[in-house]
Amino acid sequence: MQAVQTSPYSTRTATERPSTGHYGKFITGPPNLNDTSLGKIPRIFVNTQGTKTDECHLLVYRALSASICLMVEGSYQLNLDFCRAVDQFLGPQLTVLASDMGEQYSKRLSNSGDSMKYIYFNHMNLAEKSSVHADVSKRAASTAIPPEIVKLMSDVQADLIMTGNDCELIVKGPGDFWVVGKKSDQRELYFVSQKSVNLIEVHEEVKKLCANHFSNIFFLD
Numbered sequence: 001m002q003a004v005q006t007s008p009y010s011t012r013t014a015t016e017r018p019s020t021g022h023y024g025k026f027i028t029g030p031p032n033l034n035d036t037s038l039g040k041i042p043r044i045f046v047n048t049q050g051t052k053t054d055e056c057h058l059l060v061y062r063a064l065s066a067s068i069c070l071m072v073e074g075s076y077q078l079n080l081d082f083c084r085a086v087d088q089f090l091g092p093q094l095t096v097l098a099s100d101m102g103e104q105y106s107k108r109l110s111n112s113g114d115s116m117k118y119i120y121f122n123h124m125n126l127a128e129k130s131s132v133h134a135d136v137s138k139r140a141a142s143t144a145i146p147p148e149i150v151k152l153m154s155d156v157q158a159d160l161i162m163t164g165n166d167c168e169l170i171v172k173g174p175g176d177f178w179v180v181g182k183k184s185d186q187r188e189l190y191f192v193s194q195k196s197v198n199l200i201e202v203h204e205e206v207k208k209l210c211a212n213h214f215s216n217i218f219f220l221d
Contacts, residue, residue: 023098024091027060027067030083038083043074059083061090066098116193116209117145119153120217123186129213132192145192149177153190156181160188170202178202187217 031039042058055074060067068090072078120129132145145153152173159169160183169181180191180202191206 022063022091022095024061024063024087024094026083026087027062029059029061030080033080033084033087036080038078038080041078044071046071059086061086061094063091063094064098064102066094066101068094116191116205118192118209118213119190120214121188123188146175146177149173149179149192152177152179153181153192156190157188170199170206172199180206182206189214189217 026039028041029039030037044056044058045053046056047053056071057074057076057078059070059072059078061070062068070086117132118130119132120127122128152171156169156171156179160167160181163183166184168183171179171181173179176194176196178191178193178195178197180193182189189210191209193202193205195201195205197205
């Protein structure tokens, strides 16, 4: 059996621990380990020797927002006992790992020194990047944005689209909030900051954040 791990940074999303003692579950495989159904388990073909292609069962197991892909030899007859053993072994460990990674990622964000929060979206390839949603489950004060500022961001986005050109808009909102929108081709980038600063200082802070987080993405100045 081979395993490929992917680990999106996320913190715990449930308020109470399940009766199993962990948050692990199969994405492909048995939907309920107390049932008799193995569910849908896709078969894949993996080239491991350069010339030979091996057929494998693909089991995807997830705890919180961390996922592991398990490739089991196609000749092996999968059964519920095997899946239960995987669940008992991976569930607790992956739950702890995902939670720890999420907490470390949140600490790194809070210590990064960036007073601005940002949302980036590319309409061409659907790529997205956000520091606003980094810790949605905890609703930390450092990332929470008031509803009226969210509405202001929406208005800025509507204005950017209406112009039809590549441009930058900077808007002063209530409570020392600043909202900045940048549009270049089909890429959009929005910043939110709450600081008692002037227009020039906001513009300089945007340039600094772009250099730190979006140096490989072209935006017109």
